[in-house]
Amino acid sequence: MTDQTFDLVVLGAGSGGYAAALRATELGMSVALIEKSKVGGTCLHVGCIPTKALLHAAEVADAARDAAKFGVTAEFQGIDVPGVQAYKDEVVQSKWKGLQGLLKARGITTVEGEGRLVAPLTVQVGADTYTGKHVVLATGSYSRTLPGLEIGGRIITSEQALALETVPRKAIVLGGGVIGVEFSSVWKSWGADVTIVEALPHLVPNEDESISKQFERAFRKRGIDFKLGVRFQSATQTADGVTVTLENGETIEGDVLLVAVGRGPATAGLGFEEAGVTMDRGFVITDERLRTSLPGVYAVGDIVPGLQLAHRGFQQGIFVAEEIAGLKPIVVPDVNIPKVTYSDPEVASVGLTEAKAVEAHGADAVTTYDYNLAGNGKSHILHTSGSIKVVRLKDGPVLGVHMIGARVGELIGEAQLAVNWEAYPEDVAPLIHAHPTQNEALGEAFLALAGKPLHAI
């Protein structure tokens, strides 16, 4: 039994926790990083990285299937699932090894075990305690399900979906948000029939409505079936399949049901509330500087209400370390955090949607421009369609950028700079976008909003 003291104790080594630990050591603090499973957390092991590997394997399958369109002789013969798993696992293992080495090289004390907050600044792991001048809570999230819908057998969450040993013949996906549409996209590319059930009126419902509608058209064109505005009622499974019944009485048959209805905060039984941390439905409540109700205790990542994204967690981890060090970092509001959905097509956005901009500023104060990727050479080369919509304040800064099409996720960097730096389209329009890139389409939208469209009607 030991009782050790550190400048900072971090509970949970996912995106938020390990970023806090790394930045804190850079700033000269001694750090204990407590992790019950594997450093890297959800994102590295069962989230961002493995899903994107599967999506890349899906893109390769589509490229093989469509090769003749580009004059290449190739044939799509099928998916070697163990081969895909080996490729995915190699990526994850290599990044995991790299992260372990980085934490060690920075002199962070990594503690293996399940921690519990037993006093405002003390975390207990087994018989040992770790007391910090400051504590960061970063215990992440878990896949939610619906009341009465038990996970098991053919009813799976994203974690089991990542480890499937065969391509489903017919998949039912409950939830048309990011995780649901990414798996739908993968499975369709691999040859499965897919039906998505979404209770809200649109797929990717958090996006600008014009993007959601284009996304639905693209999925329909790919033969991905979806039912919108209808609620799930029940599911039953047998040895051969699963049957989903919707509230409108319709039934859908499949061989797996992926439940992708969101993620809940992983905070139960960790002593937060007992120690005095204000919580709301399992989430840790913080102020905008990520301070909890307990002096010296901060929270980052998916346990803090808002966007559940790895890069938000990284930024919050860095923010908290700098805040503790007295550097007064700037706050980035959630609305200005870039979001990417990596399906085919991709969706990428940052800032206010048109509807939210109008709600905030009034219809007369907002202008938008929608650049169709049909006018963009590189998009034609890639055979992709889509658009880039820029929302601006009339005679004012860019408020939001909303994009759809193959690879548009790679364009979000410039978009988030424009939004966060409150750039005017007139500021950005004279700057040069390389030709031929899809990035030019964003440049064209800025040019058009600055009153000088080039390749636009």
Ligand SMILES: Cc1cc2nc3c(=O)[nH]c(=O)nc-3n(C[C@H](O)[C@H](O)[C@H](O)COP(=O)(O)OP(=O)(O)OC[C@H]3O[C@@H](n4cnc5c(N)ncnc54)[C@H](O)[C@@H]3O)c2cc1C
């Ligand atoms: C299928 C899927 C795909 C995703 N794709 C993307 C994507 O493409 N891009 C993106 O930005 N985000 C993506 N996300 C979301 C992203 O993974 C999360 O937002 C991110 O991992 C949150 O980081 P975190 O540090 O808050 O929590 P986590 O990464 O969940 O880390 C929390 C860590 O705390 C540990 N822990 C929990 N309790 C304790 C305890 N009591 N003691 C010790 N350790 C504990 C856990 O083991 C875990 O390692 C995806 C998520 C999923 C599920």
